[in-house]
Amino acid sequence: MAAVTELSFLLFALINNIHAEERITIRYEGGSYTFNPPKEANFCLISRFVGEKKLLLWNTSALWSENSTVPEDLKRRLSVGSVNNISSYTIQNLTHSDSSQYQEECWTEGKVTSEKNTSITVCKTKDELKVIDVRFGGTVDVSCEGAADNLNIQWLKYDHGYKTWTKVFEDDTTSLMDNVKVVKTTSALRLSNFTFTTFQWYMCLVMNQQQCVSSHPVQVSVPPEIIYHSVEETAVLQCNVTDFSDDQPPVWMKRNFPKSSDTGQGQLNKTVSNVEEEVGRNYSLVISSLTLNHSGRYYCKTFVTLQMHVLVVCPKFGPPAVELFSEGDDVTLRCRNWEEGMVPLWFMKSNKTEGRIFNTYNIRSDLRRVKTFSLNGSLVISNVSLEDTGEYWCAVLDPDQQCVSTTKTLVKYREPFGIHFTLYTVRNSLLSGLLVILCVVVVTVIQRSRRGEQRSAETES
Known part of the structure; x- marks a missing residue:
């Protein structure tokens, strides 16, 4: 009895799992759906379910016979095709009444050798x-x-x-x-x-x-991660997908940036050609002694997933500029060597992210106050706070997506009691003292002038 109960439970679980994993095909009114039986089948039975009932629609071996079971409405919309001697059966001009679960049961030499269940849902419209x-x-x-x-x-x-x-x-x-x-x-x-x-x-x-x-x-x-490096450094690209096995690690492919002669204008979001090269098979890709030619798109590919990295390799930068700010200020960072037709890419290494470098595009959800202006290549941070302190790089890309220069700017907080505050206080004190002295001098001059006028008047009298 216990065995029967356990078997019933397992059967119930299996039925529920099959129901849960019902596979649905979406079609739209006026469209079509094609049944493709296997070539080796002698004949197939195509049925549909209406509630709990299974209705035979047609037998592929006697589709147009006098005893055909095809409904008249369906018969007018049913067409038969053949490619490489393999027959296919297409229902044309689908309507919402065609929405149902269908079964394709195929027989070979008196035995069922193939069974396929398909749930077709016909919708009126499709949004973008x-x-x-x-x-x-x-x-x-x-x-x-x-x-x-x-x-x-x-x-x-x-x-x-x-x-x-x-x-x-x-x-x-x-x-x-x-x-x-x-x-x-x-x-x-x-x-x-x-x-x-x-x-x-x-x-x-x-x-x-x-x-x-x-x-x-x-x-x-997940949008592609844009990674910054300077020449002669080492880049490590991580594959975050997890649907690979030990005997089949992910494949790394590289696509070079498109040339301006191919696309008309170099932009990172331009569609690139399908020419790509395999550069590794591992869970991470390590590229040492970087050169400018290592710039490009790198894909980590498995059977069903794909992750993209955009690697930007730039020349080494010169001495950094320094921007001081107080909380609540608006800071504008300039991109040197930028000119019209070039692409500015801004990167940030925050003091609060353990030295990791982020492209401002990838962290835009965190820095909603950061805006990049492509017209002049500048980066504007509004309502600056302590979390914005750190290093900022502007990578200038030419029309062929080659990095031609880098500008580095250190964004520092102006300490209220630091040296900058002290200089500010001393300056204000000196100005205030000079103003007081000036006022005293003016008053003294005025008083002496009045005394001189009084003495002249007394002498004349």
Whole structure:
């Protein structure tokens, strides 16, 4: 009896797991869906589920016979194709009534040799892709733009391995992902401790009962890390993805920056060619004795994930400039050797980040008061505080993305009781003393003039 109970429990768990991992294909009204049975199959049965019932739609070996089971409406929209002697079956002009779970059951020599279940959801409209940046290990709320006050929504995540969508939530309260939980008030997903193996493609379906009204795709990704180094230094690029095994470490690929002759104008966000070279296979990439030619894009690739680093190698900088500030000031840092057509990149080594160098683009969520002006290459920090102290580099890139010069500026806090304050106090004291002396001299001169006038008047009288 106990064995039967345990078996029933395992079977129940298996059924729930299969249901939880239901794989969904999204299509849109007026579109199409193609069934591709295996070549070796003698025939296949294509069925759909309506509630608990399974209805046979067609038998591929007797599709157009008098005994065909294809519904009349579907028969008018069904087409058969063939590529390399492999037949395919396409349903054209999809409508929301085609949304259902389908089964493709194929037979070879009297035995079932292939079975594929597909859940097709047909939506009326598709919104534009929304891209959201999140820092590695960070937390982000992904909102459903089309939900408004409608909480009848469904969140899906894209599985690159199966090329299909699966549900994020089985119901309103149970999450199928350890690092995802729903924010009911905003119909949003909260992704915490984001990594490169976290699902990065999501879709929110706005539902009217069982009908999909609209879909809203979202891409959540970590922006590329921009790394600064000077020539002759050593760069260590870390691969933060974790979906690799010991026998298959990640592959490092490099793409050089595009040439201005190829793109028309050098910009970091220009699409580059697909020409790339393999530069290593390991969990980290170490490049010693850096030269300017090491600048470029480096990709850490595994089977399903990809992480990008942008390495900028610059000439060594000269003596740094110094900027003093008091809390609440606005500080403008100038980028020397910048001219029109060049790209200024600003980097920061904060006194509070253990000497790590950050590109200001990567830390923009932390430094909301930092703005870069590409028209003159300057960096403006408003309402300066102690956390802004540190070293700042401006790397000037030519139209071919080659770093031609670097400007270093030390941003220091003006101590209220330091030497700068002392000089300020002494200066103010001297000015005040001189002002008092001047006033005394003026009063003395005026008094003497009056006395002289009185003596002259007495003499005349």
